[in-house]
Amino acid sequence: MQTEWIYIGLFLIVGIIIPAAAIILAAVLSPYKPNPIKDSTYECGIETVGSNWVQFKAQYYIFALVFLVFDVETVFLFPWAMTLNQLGLFAVVEGIIFIGILLAGLAYTWRKGMLEWA
Amino acid sequence: MTVAQIIFLITAAVILGSAAMVVTTRNLVHAALWLIVTLFGAAVLFAMLNAGFIAVVQVVVYIGAIAILFIFAVMLTRREMNDTGPGLNKGWWLSAVTSALTFGGLVWLLQGWDGLSKVAPALGSEFDAIGALANALVSPEAYVLPFEVASVLLLAALVGAVYIAFQRKGEE
Amino acid sequence: MDFWTDPVEAAGEWLSGIFVGWGMNADAAHVLAAFVGILVLISVVMVLDIFLVWTERKIVARFQDRIGPNRLGPFGLVQPFADIIKLIIKENIYPVGVDKIVYNLAPIIMMTSVLLLWAVLPLTEFLGLDLNVGVLYLIGVGALGTLSIIMAGWSSNNKYALLGAFRQVAVMISYEIPMVVALLIPTILSGSMGINSIVAAQESSWYIVLAPLAFLLFLISATAELGRAPFDLTEAESELIAGHHIEYSGMKFGLFYASELLHTFTFGGFIAAFFFGGWQGPWVSEIPALGLLYFLAKATVGYWLFGWIKYTMPRIRIDKMMDLNWKFLVPFSFVLLMYVALMNALLAGFRATEGAMWIYTWGMFLSNILLGWITLEILRRRAHGERVKVEGAVVEAGHH
Secondary structure (H helix, E strand, O other): OOHHHHHHHHHHHHHHHHHHHHHHHHHHHOOOOOOOOOOOOEOOOOOOOOOOOOOOOOHHHHHHHHHHHHHHHHHHHHHHHHHHHHOOHHHHEEEEHHHHHHHHHHHHHHHHHHHHOO | HHHHHHHHHHHHHHHHHHHHHHOOOOEEEEEEEEHHHHHHHHHHHHHHOOOHHHHHHHHHHHHHHHEEEHHHHHHHHHOOOOOOOOOOOHHHHHHHHHHHHHHHHHHHHHHHHHHOOOOOOOOOOOOHHHHHHHHHHOOOOHHHHHHHHHHHHHHHHHHHHHHHHHHHHHHO | OOOOHHHHOOOOOOOOHHHHHOOOOOOHHHHHHHHHHHHHHHHHHHHHHHHHHHHHHHHHHHHHHOOOOOOOOHHHHHHHHHHHHHHOOOOOOOOOOOOHHHHHHHHHHHHHHHHOOOOOOOOOOOOOOOOOHHHHHHHHHHHHHHHHHHHHHHOOOOHHHHHHHHHHHHHHHHHHHHHHHHHHHHHHHHOOOHHHHHHOOOOOOOOOOOOOHHHHHHHHHHHHHHHOOOOOHHHOOHHHHOHHHHOOHHHHHHHHHHHHHHHHHHHHHHHHHHHHHOOOOOOOOOOOOHHHHHHHHHHHHHHHHHHHHHHHHOOOHHHHHHHHHHHHHHHHHHHHHHHHHHHHHHOOOHHHHOOOHHHHHHHHHHHHHHHHHHHHHHHHHHHHHHHHHHHHHHHHHHHH
């Protein structure tokens, strides 16, 4: 195991402990006297109507799908970017082909009207 | 037992426990959140195996993109927050027997394998795993073609996504 | 180990020496010393965060022609401590129907995702982990922040919270792509993903000179990642009130607020590291500790830059925001990436030869300016076309 990742693990532990401690401290020091009116959800000053579970539009899902594709692409590009200085022009051309194919995909998505939010 | 083994056992327990929660919890969003714990555990295992790049990619792609996609999908497709009805169907014993047999078979098969007790050779401090990976991906003697084909695969995924979305939009 | 060249290492060895003296084995002592060091670092960061609240309020006051907090202590410096006392003793409210565990976990994960960034923030040459996947780590930790927003929005049992969280997450994941591509450019130029190595590679020229367009791209997409105005959909007060943290109060709200400010400061630090040479500066090779000063100064400028943008720009509507990202920033970022990679490879010969370095630097700078000019020209033409179309429609409507 690399020591770097031990440090990251320690950072994770401390990074969880400190904010958790803040919340626990606040919970200990602050009063807690719930009553139904105080605890009711605030929505425009009137009673909440219906369930919280509202139907979302398909656009959220579509953007997440397109994002996923480009996210995976950029992951592939990181090792490529690191070695460019050693490998020279040939690697650059490879990368340009790789990105070009994906850009064609973006153009297709755009053309099909999938990039419209409304 | 070494420290690495203890960390491994804890991580493995967390992965198994959260994976069990994914399939048993009735709340769909909770299931997605437990799935994220499982995926994060896998990232920890990768980091322990000196595969830092894969570990980070696991977090970036699985937690940063796929988990979010799951949650969006849950929000999109179901109007009920809680799953109802029995969790098991009539054939539950069949799958139980199958999985027990598979597990037993694996244990029996792997008993004689020496790979389990092997210790990986220590990597030199100068060993640059990402540099090696990058060279393998880009250099013409190694995996250039798969690298470029990956791009075509991603393109196919994008076209597929658009196609599915097109139908979904039509339904609205 | 000499204290003045590497105080952190020296302090770590001194501390683990003490632990070994108590009869601990060497590895455990080292880990424990690291733990103590990280605890100290994060505590200092949290104190810094408290003063960021004050700075933020002072900055916004100046932008709005006010004075800001000035009653408690000199220049109102004690004000944030009064705020903290108020946050701590404020009543602990769980609104009806919240999912208590997820509800409590969300602010913690939010803060953790920001604190984790400090692991790779190159404060000086010797402080800040040079993780060999540093840039991707930055993105991965950002994923945790996205997750915490979803958790907060979903667990609050409030439609505003849910809508705010989902809009914000949709924007964050969309703007992640130009941000990652902007970060690929320093990776190309330095040939490394370790953030400290990227800083070290900027000894001769900062990347703001070699890649000014990447800096602009990073600035815009980072603003969206941070959820700050003009991309602050999550707390679009006029539409969603407070977005994902509408149902939070007391310390839990405080953590959201503090993590936003700290996140902004941290990204100011990353801007400094990626484009403004991080801890590089005069005499830094003689006195490495001076690097910390340079870095913090640059990070503060970056922080102020985010504040300037926040208090100057009006909020953008979500569909315009998505259009800006998917129809401009994403294609532009990939074109820029190909262009910079190509120019870098073509000019690589000058970089290697002694004395011709200036050709490389100027070549990169001018080629960036050229691409920026072409882009602006295309945008101008397009905008002109749109305007003619709209005006034509208006004139036609006037006739009828």
